[in-house]
Amino acid sequence: MTKNKILNKVKMPFCQGCGHGIIVRSIAKAMEQLGYTNHDTVIVSDIGCSGLVDPLFDTHSIHGLHGRAPALGVGVSLGLDNPNKKVIVIQGDGGVTIGLQHVLEAARRNIDITLVVMNNLLYGMTGGQISGLSTQKFKEQRHFEVDVPPFDIVKLAHASGAAFSARATSIKTYTEVLKDAIEVNGFSIVEFSSLCTSYAFKKLDELQEVFEEAEVYRNERIPVRAHHKERKSLLDNLQIIEKEFDSKIEKRVGLVLAGSAGGGVQSAAKLLATTGMFSGLHSTMKGEYPVTVGTGFSIAEVILSTTPVKYTGLETPDAVIVVSDDGWNKIKGNIQENSTIILDNSLKNEETESLKNKVVYGDFNRAAGKRGAALAALSYWIKDTGMMDIEALKKSVSSHKYSKVLLEAIEAGLNILT
Amino acid sequence: MEKNNKQMVFTDASMLITEACVKAGADVFIGYPITPSNRFYQYGTQRFPSFLAGPDEITVMQWMAGYSAAGKFPVSATAFPGLALMTEGLNMAYAMELPMLLILTQRLGPSTGSATTGAQGDLMFTYGAISGHYPIPVFSHSDFEDSWTMTYEAIKTAIKFRTPVILLTSKELVMTNKSFDLNKLKEIKPVEKFSTKVEEPYKPYKTGKEMVPPYIPLGDDKYQVRINASTHNDAGLIKKNDPESMANTKRLKEKFEKRIDEIAFYDFDNQDGADKLIVTYGISADAARDAVAELRDSGEKVALLIVKTMIPVPPKVMEIMDRFNSVIFVEENIGGIYKEIIYGKNAPAKVIAVNKIGSLISPSEIVKAVK
Numbered sequence: 001m002t003k004n005k006i007l008n009k010v011k012m013p014f015c016q017g018c019g020h021g022i023i024v025r026s027i028a029k030a031m032e033q034l035g036y037t038n039h040d041t042v043i044v045s046d047i048g049c050s051g052l053v054d055p056l057f058d059t060h061s062i063h064g065l066h067g068r069a070p071a072l073g074v075g076v077s078l079g080l081d082n083p084n085k086k087v088i089v090i091q092g093d094g095g096v097t098i099g100l101q102h103v104l105e106a107a108r109r110n111i112d113i114t115l116v117v118m119n120n121l122l123y124g125m126t127g128g129q130i131s132g133l134s135t136q137k138f139k140e141q142r143h144f145e146v147d148v149p150p151f152d153i154v155k156l157a158h159a160s161g162a163a164f165s166a167r168a169t170s171i172k173t174y175t176e177v178l179k180d181a182i183e184v185n186g187f188s189i190v191e192f193s194s195l196c197t198s199y200a201f202k203k204l205d206e207l208q209e210v211f212e213e214a215e216v217y218r219n220e221r222i223p224v225r226a227h228h229k230e231r232k233s234l235l236d237n238l239q240i241i242e243k244e245f246d247s248k249i250e251k252r253v254g255l256v257l258a259g260s261a262g263g264g265v266q267s268a269a270k271l272l273a274t275t276g277m278f279s280g281l282h283s284t285m286k287g288e289y290p291v292t293v294g295t296g297f298s299i300a301e302v303i304l305s306t307t308p309v310k311y312t313g314l315e316t317p318d319a320v321i322v323v324s325d326d327g328w329n330k331i332k333g334n335i336q337e338n339s340t341i342i343l344d345n346s347l348k349n350e351e352t353e354s355l356k357n358k359v360v361y362g363d364f365n366r367a368a369g370k371r372g373a374a375l376a377a378l379s380y381w382i383k384d385t386g387m388m389d390i391e392a393l394k395k396s397v398s399s400h401k402y403s404k405v406l407l408e409a410i411e412a413g414l415n416i417l418t
Numbered sequence: 419m420e421k422n423n424k425q426m427v428f429t430d431a432s433m434l435i436t437e438a439c440v441k442a443g444a445d446v447f448i449g450y451p452i453t454p455s456n457r458f459y460q461y462g463t464q465r466f467p468s469f470l471a472g473p474d475e476i477t478v479m480q481w482m483a484g485y486s487a488a489g490k491f492p493v494s495a496t497a498f499p500g501l502a503l504m505t506e507g508l509n510m511a512y513a514m515e516l517p518m519l520l521i522l523t524q525r526l527g528p529s530t531g532s533a534t535t536g537a538q539g540d541l542m543f544t545y546g547a548i549s550g551h552y553p554i555p556v557f558s559h560s561d562f563e564d565s566w567t568m569t570y571e572a573i574k575t576a577i578k579f580r581t582p583v584i585l586l587t588s589k590e591l592v593m594t595n596k597s598f599d600l601n602k603l604k605e606i607k608p609v610e611k612f613s614t615k616v617e618e619p620y621k622p623y624k625t626g627k628e629m630v631p632p633y634i635p636l637g638d639d640k641y642q643v644r645i646n647a648s649t650h651n652d653a654g655l656i657k658k659n660d661p662e663s664m665a666n667t668k669r670l671k672e673k674f675e676k677r678i679d680e681i682a683f684y685d686f687d688n689q690d691g692a693d694k695l696i697v698t699y700g701i702s703a704d705a706a707r708d709a710v711a712e713l714r715d716s717g718e719k720v721a722l723l724i725v726k727t728m729i730p731v732p733p734k735v736m737e738i739m740d741r742f743n744s745v746i747f748v749e750e751n752i753g754g755i756y757k758e759i760i761y762g763k764n765a766p767a768k769v770i771a772v773n774k775i776g777s778l779i780s781p782s783e784i785v786k787a788v789k
């Protein structure tokens with residue numbers, strides 16, 4: 001039933017005197033005073049004592065993992081994409097510590113959620129261990145990491161772009177601060193001091209170190225919401241290729257093309273594959289290059305076949321075309337006996353001269369430039385072997401945005417003397 | 419010019435999978451870039467109605483869970499290092515029973531291994547990904563056509579069973595371009611997401627005989643929805659050790675076991691008189707297809723089983739293996755992971771493993787092992 005009553009009539013699960021109860025009541029009061037119903041409210045809870053809040057709220061709730069509630073809340077808020085629904089995320093200082101990135105990310109994007117931080121300076125559920133928000137005084141008394149200051153989550157959130165970040169110090173202001181936070185359009189965070197009676201009974205003065213004065217910071221920003229865009233099918237952009245030329249390939253031909261990154265190796269290989277398709281063949285193509293795609297070698301394998309190609313491995317290529325040192329160094333250890341090797345003239349040396357394969361040298365780089373060498377070599381190979389119609393390669397290039405330059409490389413390849 | 423009714427294009431399976439996701443009704447792609455899953459990220463930005471760039475994979479999985487809890491179907495794609503970070507959130511989404519699809523592109527491990535070398539090394543991890551050994555559905559595809567259909571089935575399963583589903587693939591499967599006839603793709607219709615039949619009084623985790631709770635998003639105006647990753651009762655509230663929440667926990671496994679036939683996908687290519695069976699999946703399937711054709715050409719009788727529902731293991735798949743005197747597992751990993759899932763550490767003598775890392779298993783290697 002939809003109603004403007006946010007809390008259930010269940011007993012608070014916290015230890016006697018625990019500060020969490022009053023914060024829970026203040027959240028409910030703020031929501032009720034702002035006119036939200038229980039069906040407009042989604043409570044996202046974390047792990048720890050602060051994570052016991054779900055049954056207290058007569059609202060929607062989702063109980064997730066330690067530190068992750070702000071990220072989960074971001075997903076819920078973007079997924080709902082409904083400013084009338086309020087997502088309230090509750091976590092402790094332990095949760096903020098383990099999931100700090102999530103808080104900063106939500107603030108940076110200014111996602112429309114309200115994050116309530118119940119800071120009791122420690123991990124209550126596991127035995128009172130220190131957190132990233134534990135104060136130095138608190139740690140001094142425990143002789144532990146005294147020199148390490150706590151994160152100021154309020155300032156961090158503000159610096160990251162939160163629309164509203166506040167620290168509430170007096171119980172009397174809790175509801176009002178929360179109302180301000182909830183009403184903000186975007187990411188809001190309120191840090192509360194919460195007394196853990198079980199592990200830090202005497203820590204009022206420790207808390208004071210952080211909670212001396214109330215603070216409120218604002219960034220005037222519009223919240224980031226989910227973007228929706230109807231897109232057309234990716235398949236609609238694909239070129240439909242029909243057979244227009246004949247080929248002399250009888251079964252299957254495999255080629256390896258090797259050069260340097262940025263040398264047009266991958267795009268030349270793709271053009272060869274589509275040339276095959278214009279010639280009524282089936283084709284596959286795969287590339288290999290270092291993780292740093294802009295430097296080093298670039299290798300592509302192409303298979304052209306009269307029947308659909310299942311297995312795409314290429315153990316014994318019919319031809320290996322190499323147009324640069326990078327390419328040669330990468331593949332030289334893997335040359336198979338029966339492959340024809342087509343090399344750029346610059347690669348003529350003792351090593352290549354000692355190959356037992358059929359080796360052909362051509363001035364591809366000089367004729368077509370570094371970027372055109374691979375395509376020029378392919379064009380040479382097509383003409384030399386007569387496997388396909390050179391017009392099929394030209395056709396393949398015709399719809400390319402750099403077709404003019406590519407056609408020049410093809411012509412250069414046709415005029416190469418070896 | 420030859421006229422035919424084919425629509426030949428030059429594409430890759432990353433594109434087909436991305437397109438199939440959106441056609442099936444996926445709403446948002448939440449990505450963190452990782453090789454060799456980057457094409458999914460790229461196509462995701464071009465095709466999905468919504469796209470988000472997460473700051474890390476932990477966040478990605480949380481955002482996905484949030485979207486799913488709010489009724490939107492999320493998809494992401496990663497590789498093992500990303501999966502490692504996502505596993506915490508995957509367990510959460512599994513316990514919460516949130517539909518989503520995670521595409522896992524396998525690459526050579528361990529650790530960061532070789533980012534651009536394919537592999538089939540992550541099946542055991544997905545098999546054990548959920549604490550307590552509950553099955554998370556893991557589907558694999560073996561060629562372009564079933565990259566399309568298995569994506570559709572994965573999303574249908576995620577919604578029907580309210581669960582995260584993993585689509586297991588690998589580098590060479592999704593980064594190799596091929597000529598392909600688009601007319602081979604069957605129509606995909608958006609999957610109906612939300613439950614229309616809700617038993618009153620509504621309880622978020624109360625189920626009928628289908629064993630899956632109704633899917634109603636957070637923020638619903640009629641029903642109060644509670645979603646919970648910790649051990650919970652039918653109301654979706656934390657409850658330890660009581661019969662209702664224990665039954666709810668056991669149901670997470672039982673819902674798949676009882677209805678496994680609904681999601682048992684495989685291709686079984688039998689041959690009369692064959693007493694040898696090649697069992698494979700994913701990237702090794704095409705080599706096996708070629709090997710089987712070659713073996714049959716040479717007069718050898720051999721059957722081929724390409725498994726697509728990897729986890730949970732469908733009993734039907736095991737029944738097929740039981741029928742043969744010789745079972746040859748072909749997988750690109752060390753030792754045979756799927757073989758170990760089926761037969762444990764003590765496989766019977768009839769089981770042979772063809773394994774390799776660092777490059778594709780070739781048809782000739784399979785032929786040699788069978789002969």
Ligand code: SF4
Pocket residue numbers: 013014015016017018019020049120124125195196197198199
């Ligand atoms: S352990 Fe501390 S924080 Fe937890 S409920 Fe008890 S008093 Fe509150």
